[in-house]
Amino acid sequence: MLDLDDGAKSAERILAFRDEEGDVSRDYVDAVAQAVEAGDAEKVRDLVRPFHEADQGALIEALPADARARLIGLLGDVFDFAALTEVDDSIREELLDELPTKTVIEGMKDLESDDAVYILEDLDKDEQNEILEGLPASERVALQKSLDYPEDSAGRLMQTELVAVPPFWTAGQTLDHLHATEDLPQSFFEVFVVDPGHRLLGQIFLDKLVRSPRIERVDALMSTDRRRVHATEDQEQVARLFERYNLVSAPVVDEAERLVGVVTIDDVVDVIQEEADEDVKALGGVRWDEELSDTVMTIARSRFVWLFVNLITAFVASAVLGLFEGQLQKMVALAVLAPIVASQGGNAATQTMTVAVRALAVRELGAGNAFRVTLRESLVGLLNGIGFGLLTGAVASLWFQDWNIGAVICIAMLVNLVAGALGGILIPLTLEKVGADPAVSSGVFVTTVTDVVGFFSFLGIATLWFGLG
Amino acid sequence: MLDLDDGAKSAERILAFRDEEGDVSRDYVDAVAQAVEAGDAEKVRDLVRPFHEADQGALIEALPADARARLIGLLGDVFDFAALTEVDDSIREELLDELPTKTVIEGMKDLESDDAVYILEDLDKDEQNEILEGLPASERVALQKSLDYPEDSAGRLMQTELVAVPPFWTAGQTLDHLHATEDLPQSFFEVFVVDPGHRLLGQIFLDKLVRSPRIERVDALMSTDRRRVHATEDQEQVARLFERYNLVSAPVVDEAERLVGVVTIDDVVDVIQEEADEDVKALGGVRWDEELSDTVMTIARSRFVWLFVNLITAFVASAVLGLFEGQLQKMVALAVLAPIVASQGGNAATQTMTVAVRALAVRELGAGNAFRVTLRESLVGLLNGIGFGLLTGAVASLWFQDWNIGAVICIAMLVNLVAGALGGILIPLTLEKVGADPAVSSGVFVTTVTDVVGFFSFLGIATLWFGLG
Numbered sequence: 001m002l003d004l005d006d007g008a009k010s011a012e013r014i015l016a017f018r019d020e021e022g023d024v025s026r027d028y029v030d031a032v033a034q035a036v037e038a039g040d041a042e043k044v045r046d047l048v049r050p051f052h053e054a055d056q057g058a059l060i061e062a063l064p065a066d067a068r069a070r071l072i073g074l075l076g077d078v079f080d081f082a083a084l085t086e087v088d089d090s091i092r093e094e095l096l097d098e099l100p101t102k103t104v105i106e107g108m109k110d111l112e113s114d115d116a117v118y119i120l121e122d123l124d125k126d127e128q129n130e131i132l133e134g135l136p137a138s139e140r141v142a143l144q145k146s147l148d149y150p151e152d153s154a155g156r157l158m159q160t161e162l163v164a165v166p167p168f169w170t171a172g173q174t175l176d177h178l179h180a181t182e183d184l185p186q187s188f189f190e191v192f193v194v195d196p197g198h199r200l201l202g203q204i205f206l207d208k209l210v211r212s213p214r215i216e217r218v219d220a221l222m223s224t225d226r227r228r229v230h231a232t233e234d235q236e237q238v239a240r241l242f243e244r245y246n247l248v249s250a251p252v253v254d255e256a257e258r259l260v261g262v263v264t265i266d267d268v269v270d271v272i273q274e275e276a277d278e279d280v281k282a283l284g285g286v287r288w289d290e291e292l293s294d295t296v297m298t299i300a301r302s303r304f305v306w307l308f309v310n311l312i313t314a315f316v317a318s319a320v321l322g323l324f325e326g327q328l329q330k331m332v333a334l335a336v337l338a339p340i341v342a343s344q345g346g347n348a349a350t351q352t353m354t355v356a357v358r359a360l361a362v363r364e365l366g367a368g369n370a371f372r373v374t375l376r377e378s379l380v381g382l383l384n385g386i387g388f389g390l391l392t393g394a395v396a397s398l399w400f401q402d403w404n405i406g407a408v409i410c411i412a413m414l415v416n417l418v419a420g421a422l423g424g425i426l427i428p429l430t431l432e433k434v435g436a437d438p439a440v441s442s443g444v445f446v447t448t449v450t451d452v453v454g455f456f457s458f459l460g461i462a463t464l465w466f467g468l469g
Numbered sequence: 470m471l472d473l474d475d476g477a478k479s480a481e482r483i484l485a486f487r488d489e490e491g492d493v494s495r496d497y498v499d500a501v502a503q504a505v506e507a508g509d510a511e512k513v514r515d516l517v518r519p520f521h522e523a524d525q526g527a528l529i530e531a532l533p534a535d536a537r538a539r540l541i542g543l544l545g546d547v548f549d550f551a552a553l554t555e556v557d558d559s560i561r562e563e564l565l566d567e568l569p570t571k572t573v574i575e576g577m578k579d580l581e582s583d584d585a586v587y588i589l590e591d592l593d594k595d596e597q598n599e600i601l602e603g604l605p606a607s608e609r610v611a612l613q614k615s616l617d618y619p620e621d622s623a624g625r626l627m628q629t630e631l632v633a634v635p636p637f638w639t640a641g642q643t644l645d646h647l648h649a650t651e652d653l654p655q656s657f658f659e660v661f662v663v664d665p666g667h668r669l670l671g672q673i674f675l676d677k678l679v680r681s682p683r684i685e686r687v688d689a690l691m692s693t694d695r696r697r698v699h700a701t702e703d704q705e706q707v708a709r710l711f712e713r714y715n716l717v718s719a720p721v722v723d724e725a726e727r728l729v730g731v732v733t734i735d736d737v738v739d740v741i742q743e744e745a746d747e748d749v750k751a752l753g754g755v756r757w758d759e760e761l762s763d764t765v766m767t768i769a770r771s772r773f774v775w776l777f778v779n780l781i782t783a784f785v786a787s788a789v790l791g792l793f794e795g796q797l798q799k800m801v802a803l804a805v806l807a808p809i810v811a812s813q814g815g816n817a818a819t820q821t822m823t824v825a826v827r828a829l830a831v832r833e834l835g836a837g838n839a840f841r842v843t844l845r846e847s848l849v850g851l852l853n854g855i856g857f858g859l860l861t862g863a864v865a866s867l868w869f870q871d872w873n874i875g876a877v878i879c880i881a882m883l884v885n886l887v888a889g890a891l892g893g894i895l896i897p898l899t900l901e902k903v904g905a906d907p908a909v910s911s912g913v914f915v916t917t918v919t920d921v922v923g924f925f926s927f928l929g930i931a932t933l934w935f936g937l938g
């Protein structure tokens with residue numbers, strides 16, 4: 001799928017970086033690993049030089065753990081430290097521990113501030129300070145300012161390199177400035193217009209700038225309607241803003257509306273991806289920060305917690321079964337069929353909950369439509385409850401040759417599917433209301449509801465119907 | 470969070486468009502609905518004019534269904550048809566049915582080609598043709614070409630408006646061209662360099678162009694290393710490419726490497742969001758295209774299918790219980806405890822499955838690490854199996870005052886958690902291998918495994934232990 005760089009094409013025709021599935025090719029990794037093993041710096045550099053920082057990051061992940069730091073050592077200035085923003089957190093932390101501080105400082109000097117902050121923020125205070133002290137004063141101050149903003153805020157996400165001009169400049173003057181100035185950001189899409197107090201007045205995209213009459217003043221050309229984010233705003237809100245207005249970048253301002261940085265879409269894409277990941281994992285009972293590179297013990301411990309909570313709810317459901325021990329003994333068919341009622345309710349409730357949690361996450365579900373959606377889910381539960389009640393009833397009647405048992409399971413199924421629908425929507429809504437993350441905790445409550453209601457309704461109705469009390 | 474446009478600030482100070490939670494404010498929607506009701510075109514226009522297309526889309530979604538088409542009619546040219554790309558599919562289709570074809574054609578004329586294709590592609594062939602025939606020939610041809618590419622391909626996602634120059638032009642010449650030409654794309658980030666056969670040679674971002682010496686030729690300035698996509702490539706692959714290399718845009722080429730369009734990051738963000746949504750929904754047993762605006766019947770029907778499959782597996786699990794009817798009758802404690810073994814195994818397996826499905830989706834899991842991850846998951850299952858086996862065994866022993874029953878559930882729990890771990894990883898891997906979507910179908914198989922293994926191991930071991938056979 002990918003074209004290699006020209007450099008790659010000429011230097012290493014034989015070794016394709018990625019295989020057809022887009023994974024880093026085994027042959028390539030082996031070749032690099034061998035060269036690292038042999039300490040052949042020139043070979044290593046030739047192999048790695050042609051590749052993009054993201055590919056360098058993928059290579060690091062694919063290498064054996066003990067070859068990673070040595071690779072970076074051998075690569076010297078061929079290694080792009082931005083590659084470290086592309087690897088798993090745990091691998092990055094290991095690497096930063098292993099690498100000499102001097103190497104890290106040298107590598108950090110070439111980074112844009114957002115990448116530098118991304119790497120620094122996971123280190124502990126001492127390591128951070130050691131690295132910061134090795135950097136030139138201007139960079140240090142900018143990074144320190146970003147790091148002072150709360151975790152997961154726009155201030156952490158932004159880069160501080162940007163182009164800002166005064167409102168009285170003309171388009172021509174601005175273009176000449178861009179043309180003549182050495183010290184510009186590595187890449188940028190717009191020029192910001194600020195007042196003498198560095199307060200943001202507006203911005204002009206480059207495509208508009210090059211199309212404008214040279215004599216026009218920038219404050220006449222700039223758009224003032226564009227969205228800005230505050231440095232303390234949470235990154236999820238920033239992501240919402242980018243999604244909603246299809247932004248490519250957005251200025252970041254401080255509490256006095258002074259321009260302090262710019263957030264670009266590539267960082268926001270990471271946030272969106274991260275968020276979606278967290279939702280998927282949370283719904284599956286996995287911690288949001290679990291990574292494929294974690295150790296067995298770390299994973300076992302983090303999953304234990306969720307399973308422990310589930311075990312308690314499983315015992316609660318069993319206790320309900322225990323209430324009906326006598327009835328189960330008299331009619332063992334009840335013991336055989338009860339799990340069907342509970343499981344079908346659980347699955348229906350999970351469907352509703354999934355829709356609710358995701359709609360809450362992307363803000364499609366709110367006070368405005370909560371009632372309507374709840375009503376709709378209840379009706380869906382009722383309809384499917386009737387359908388599955390009749391179906392299960394028929395099968396159970398045939399199985400146990402007793403239409404009474406079919407009638408009982410039919411009613412219980414209907415009750416549990418409606419209960420599941422209500423639980424599936426009301427529990428996430430309530431959790432959101434009280435400030436808990438619905439993706440994380442809805443599942444436990446919802447299946448508790450359907451297990452308890454399923455067992456209780458089925459066995460309760462059976463007790464009455466058959467006079468088993 | 471949002472600043473309103475200047476226009477909005479002066480025209481309608483009193484009505485904020487969004488409330489503090491970012492939802493469209495009720496007061497604003499009511500004011501618009503009233504003005505629509507009264508047929509007051511001027512009022513409607515004043516209320517809506519200041520807002521971005523995305524806000525106009527949100528307004529349409531928030532309005533009662535019967536007011537939507539009338540709003541668009543009253544707005545006339547104040548309505549930005551791009552707003553239709555921001556609303557739910559079902560609402561868009563309804564609206565396009567209701568609106569006079571002439572209105573739709575007029576609205577489509579102002580759209581970038583990617584937005585136009587997005588709106589057109591869901592219509593049936595007749596409607597598509599009717600609209601296409603009303604458009605100017607050049608637009609019609611471009612749209613038709615996009616529509617001829619397969620659904621969900623890069624060709625559908627791209628916009629055909631772009632700037633391309635020959636390789637022998639200089640930077641100065643190119644800038645002068647941009648300055649003097651009227652008919653440029655609404656917004657663009659780069660200039661493409663093409664040969665006389667319109668084959669892509671390279672591209673230059675605007676920030677690089679304005680910084681370059683005016684006399685330099687573009688083929689000396691252009692970067693050739695950037696990634697391109699083929700028009701027939703699937704949008705998910707396009708999204709992977711953008712994510713991997715932090716792209717803002719990418720050229721689209723046809724089979725002859727001719728430049729046919731450009732995909733921009735805003736469209737890719739939608740794809741990423743959509744994909745994540747599909748994974749979340751699929752794991753929760755909900756169809757990927759279910760939307761909050763769907764009708765009760767549509768939803769009930771689409772969810773029925775998944776629940777039906779689950780019902781079959783629930784009956785299979787119950788049949789396993791049925792095999793042990795005699796044992797259940799002799800020891801009712803077994804009937805009470807069996808669901809705990811099954812449920813705990815199901816939850817542990819779901820954890821593993823969630824990690825596996827997501828890692829497959831974002832291509833972190835592949836042939837290279839499948840074995841290692843499987844081994845790791847098995848060990849996690851073993852560790853947690855031992856932990857929960859002992860815990861459950863202790864509680865069960867106390868509950869039923871019989872350490873034998875504790876011993877039996879302890880072993881069964883261990884067996885089922887290891888089985889769950891293996892099922893949770895091997896089932897998604899196998900489904901991926903045979904070309905099925907692991908997110909959609911893993912759940913059913915996985916819970917079948919843990920229900921069957923859970924019931925069978927617990928009751929089988931109990932039969933042997935207590936000599937109940």
